[in-house]
Amino acid sequence: MRYAKGRMFAGIERFGASVAIVDELGDRISYAELAQRADELALPLGSSKQLVAIEASNTANALIAYVGALRANHAVLLLKGGNAQDERIHSTFRPNYIVRQGGHIWEHLSDGLPNEINSDLAVLLSSSGSSGTPKLIRLSHENLISNAHAIAEYLEITPSDRALTTLPFFYSYGMSVVHSHLMTGASLLLDDRSVIDPDLWTRFEGQGGTSFAGVPHSFELLERTNFLANPPAGLRYVTAAGGKLAPDKVAKFACALADRNIRFFVMYGQTEASPRIAYLPPEAAITHPYSIGRAIPGGELALEDEDGRRITAPGVPGELVYRGPNVMMGYAHGRDDLSRGKDVESLRTGDLATVDKDGFFTIVGRLSRFVKLFGLRIDLDDVEQWCGARSPGSAVAGDDRGIVLATIGAPDATLGNDLAAKLVIPQDKIAVVGMAELPRLASGKVDYPRILQLRTAEILPFETGKPLAVALAELLRIPAIGPNRSFIEAGGDSLNIVSASILIEDRLGQAPPGWERMSMAELDKLVSATGKSIPVPRPGVPSDILARAVCILLVVLHHGADIALEGAAIGLLMIAGFNFGRLQAPAVMTLGPLVPACRSLRRIVPLYIGIMVLYFIAKRDVFWPNIFLYSTFTRGYDDGATVIGLYWFIETYIWLILFSCLLVAVPFVARLERERNIMLPLIVLVVALALHLLVAPTGHVRAAELRSSFYLYYVFALGWILNFGTTRQRKLLLSIVALTVLVLQPAHRFQSGMIVTTGVAMLLLWIRRVEFGSRMAAWLTARIAHSSLYIYLVHPAVFMPLLTLFGRGEMLGIPARLIGALLLTVPLSVAAGLLLHALIDWTEQVTRDIWSRRQRAHAPLPLATSLHQPGEEMAAP
Template identity: 35%
Template sequence: MFYDIERIRSLGSQPCLVWRDECQSYEELAGAMQRFAAQLPRPKALIAVEAAAEPEAIAAYLGAMAAGHAVLPLPAGDPETADRLVSRFRPAMSFRRKAGTWQMEEHQGDRAAPHPDLALLLSTSGSTGQGKGVRLSAAAVHANAASIADFLRITAKDRAALILPLHYSYGLSVLHSHLAQGASLWLSNASVLDEGFGAALAASGATSLAGVPHHFRLLEGAGLGEALPPALKLMTVAGGAMEAAQVRRWAGRMARRGGRFIAMYGQTEAVARIAWLPMERVGDHAGAIGVAIPGGELALRDEQGREIASAVAEGELLYRGPNVMMGYAEDHRDLGRGAEVEALATGDLAQRDAEGIYRITGRLSRMSKIAGIRIGHDALERALAAEGVEVAIWGDDRRIVVAARGPGRGLADRAARAAGIGPGHFEIVPCEVFPRLPSGKIDYPALRSLAERRSAPGVRAAFEAVFAPEPVRAQDSFTSLGGDSLRHVELTLALEAELGGLPEGWERMSLAELERAPLAPSGVESELAVRGLAILAVVVAHQTLWPVYGGAAAMVLLLGMSLAGSRWEALTGGDWKSYFRPLAGVLVPYYLVLAGFAAAWGQVPWASALLAGNLALTVPETHLMLPYLYWFVEAYVQISLLIALPFLHPGLRGWLRRAGRFRVGLGLLALGVGLRLTLPELWPMGGRAQFTLPWVFYLLGLGWCIASAEGRGRKAGVLALAAGVLPMAAWLGGNWHGSWIKYMSLFALVPLLLYVPRIAMPRPAARAVMLVARAAFPIYLLHRLVPEVILPAIGLGGAGAWTDALAVVGGIGIGLAVADLRGRVLLRHRPMRGAEPLAAS
């Protein structure tokens, strides 16, 4: 047995439990187990242990089992639920933390008398203490630990990151299976969202991490999806259905790093795990539960309770194996009963395909029968999720309630189409946050209790306004929605006003995580500050002779950062709608400006209309192209198309995805340097070459590298590359003082963008900087209207300091006014009308 004291002692100084800055060896654990066991009564009794992920609690849990007692794990840090469980099942003793210290308490009165085979009593509802008690034998617990260690190939060299609660069967199975193999465990009491979790995970030396689907959404939100420690080679998910697309995404990530991602299915009634999906089957069976674990057997039965023999079938899922429970327990009087279950009826509907792969299709207890049609709530949730709406569904044979995170317009009609009944049978309830159990599953009873509560739209409304008309779901983040630099500034301002500040890394947080995350100190993101400085430099340089060169070049650098930061997922996922969507925000106002010039000139500037005005095909004096300053839009579109080209081929796209953002950035930088050294020489354009893609593409590559450089080594490497590339550009750009000012100014920005994510400043000043950054594109498009159209029209044309000042201030002002008007229009947009959304507290 994995909890045998002598077996554990035989492993000697081998590391076992890593906690904080301490490492407890197997020999030390055996001693702690023996000391705890010596305090326990005779004969066999039920011992309650607060299941904290701490060495004291684990030693008590294992020591009680080693002494032959049955153990009731109590939820850590939840005294009310623990008291209910103690009152209900009446253990002889409890080991709990009170007033900050671990204490043993002996209980008086009528005590439970456990059956000789009973080793573990788990609850099916860890959040309330009111669920069924699950009676598990020592043989079942041991068999499941051995089976899991077998199919996961756990060895003594492995170390698990334990982020699951230990009163939950999945968390216990991680503990059991690793102890069975002499492996070690890192005990993390931190949330995935806690600051420093990624660094702590890396420092722990963990080789595996087990979580529920919600944990993996949190990892995405925390920006760890692509930044996992190199040592992590195994990730497992169970405790609920993970979307097929997410299974493929995580399996792909792990495959690229030479690791494995294993999706599993289980129930407390079988200790923990029943089925698993081998990684090689993810490609064609993502979302399936797979095959039975070693030593187990899956089967299906029909509504009459008969087993279905045909190879391809659907019915209630049955499981047989040595890890099946002895039976349920309602209270302490049931603990003396023996084994009563041979085959576990899971209560889940499942399909079996011709290859013997099983897939869950619904839950028998979560069904409605309306108009003679059986409607599975789980199946309906999945159908609506496939349309981009995260929902939680419950109901009866009269109505079905759909709690929805995100826009609810037309949802009743979509649900009706998916279910095959009329929309009048559905009630749509907007919901901000789904309450969850400790396992990460949706807490449906708690959600139903929120059905009458209402709150303001808040964060979601800001996202919906900025991304309208695209639907916004609860699990969406700025990055997953394909946000671009223009939306970034707009949303930053809206969220700052809504939340009073923004947390670090908010772009990758889901809406729910964003509402709960701690706020960053007052200040402004360096990228936004640079954007504001860049557009100010552009306006001043266009109007005066001041040597403030490099504003447009800085904007190309920022474009590279934006593409790497917010559109990498779209590129590697082949999501071209998301990738190209930001072009509309640039091209629509650009073509409005072009239409204005066409009306004034009486002819269409065709070269600019075709986005080729920067290729020196003609000059603005012919009115066949716009003035030179609009070259940036043309280069922006050309760059976007060039970046997309290699990702169009699925095979090459997969190779680039495996290479990772940073290596792709290095490749883009190398390509850009090559273009800069060759094409301007082969296609001489004189001074107009500075408007072309070959002249600036390396800046985009440098910006991409800045955004994707993680860790000291990569950041230092990017700084070193900038130290070589930018002086080269200054020399190639004419080797005059203006060229050196321009490129050395850019070089000064590189360490700022690499090492200073946020610049501290008072909130009013930060908001002013953000307003200018938000208006950067309107300022760029419209600022020359002031000196060239407006001032002459009112008799203030000509040169001079006052004219320059009016031109600069007016150009910035007109852009600010247009941006403010656009922001007001956006934030008046409310896709959801009528009922206010629920908010879980």
């Protein structure tokens, strides 16, 4: 790559009458006029080199002042303006002149000593965003010129190009857009509106725009519009930098824009490199969306190990090191440093990377502790030191979604807000967590990944609500779910699958098959890929949730009206088997049999035993099999003739869950489960059905015999195998199996039983989601399903008094008990079940809070220590 050395913007008048700038008012400024106005504005600065500051807004006046100062070889300090960090920079570096926001002349601030500024120094940019002591990056004219020409070369910028200034030029990425276009005779369309402002794109088209630059947040916003479906006319290329853009979004934008002959460049850089280091060609963005590409023209990228040895083998990580003419002169900590020459030859980026056989580099981690938020690179060690002064012993972790501050003991109520103000980032990007002691590794060092997992609902991704993992963790009442864990592994079971399914649907429009087995990272990718551009789905619920709600309502109606409406409880057992195959069986593979079983039964068993104890106290009698959960293996209390007999379902459910978890833990059975082999539930179904038929009673069938736990195991196994209906052929085969199996059950001699159970099986097999006309109906259905076991537990206490109240009479030819059940028993049972569920949730949460407070109160407090680790900070665009 060839470029002329000299001063930045020297010789731009050679482009003559060509348009250089379309300003914020729509006026056009030619290159000849730009050079003349810039030189005239710089005259008051004098001939000796000065340090001048510019509050760099996207206005013609600020840009003209910038061009003029560099053409006159003054050192320019680019500032945002109007924040505390700028004031600290002013007091430390004492600029001689300044052009403020909205101003059009140089304001004199102070007199500096002559010849105290290095002749090569061109631009000073802040390295640390807004945290810590001011530290500036010194960039020379050669740094800026070489980088501008390199960018223009790989972007193939021509004089016909016109870039929209979607980024301010105090930001190194925005600065590079200005440089690469004005140094090649192209033009700039000045604007500072959001990319989601429709008027911005109307102006873009009307003024002949051809390109724009975006940061990850820009593309998050654009996804919510019809930008990809209808990009603005005239758009030739788009660039993305300023932070990591997720690979799925890279591929999405690259593919969509390529279909319209628009090129999409992903770029990587650091302010220390003026700022561009690497770029990913548009054609590679589709095949290598996770990569930063290769070095820019004139530059060299390499990987080095801890000892500085070069790594050339593909796939081996090392620190990314860049060499090129755009590498900075060095840092400046005070005014005296401005006289220094170039003291940096290579740039150690602080990023860990690998290189593939095609020469493309991929960032895989970071060496130093910094994060990038809203274009600011923030040194976590600096933040930790600042927080430690306020709250001794604090530790700070972060990623590109936010910062987590862990304090020892109760945190200062204003700490999070004050930190947000200091860093100039939104308050919801900072979470403050009080702890009894900091989590530590075996080495005694602070466990920062663990602190990061403690992020709470206070941290939100850009305008998209709580991260899915955070929302699911709150649902499961656990601190966090790691990116590699699934809903099942985190403790999901049939008691919370309903709420989780609704949450997934809210994010994705429709719950994908097998979502409960996907890792949080995989689900997040689906959420990111879906974005907010999907149509809002019609209100509805997954089919298993509808079946569960309908079955529990039919159970209550059957008992409350005392009518022959069989099969609903059998349907609930089938759904329990279906959810076991989805949730508990996979969980046994990673957690063993007891944890999944206890998670599913920890609430139901104590409630059931409590109800039994109260019942027998009231009866002044006791039947120990009910108390110890084995009544379904005996004749039963009063042979099931009393209300206590209705609880056969709860005991059966408990035993089937417990037995099935133990079964799946058997080594050769576990092997089939890990392989997701359909033979496992098929064998269980065949064996269970054979046992059912062998012991099936003849003649008069007693209720206790029909409801024996293992007598009904085949129904549970049938629900289990329905999980494997993943193809049309399997659905047809399993439909035949289900219909055959259900006909053989003695209870299905009743027509209603046949209709309900076969209906449940077909619904689970063939219909993934059922839509409603009302969002309220969908919500109520989900709540009923979620509380189905609680409704079952309380409904006898509701319907028994009402049966006596309504008696055997009729009203308008309709049995009074049926009318009473529809109008009172069913609604009251549902309300009581929902209330009991809410009460249990509240009790559990209060218990957790009390336990946590006691743990913090009795835990020893470590001595305050300084956690700050000195080290240079790397700034990035």
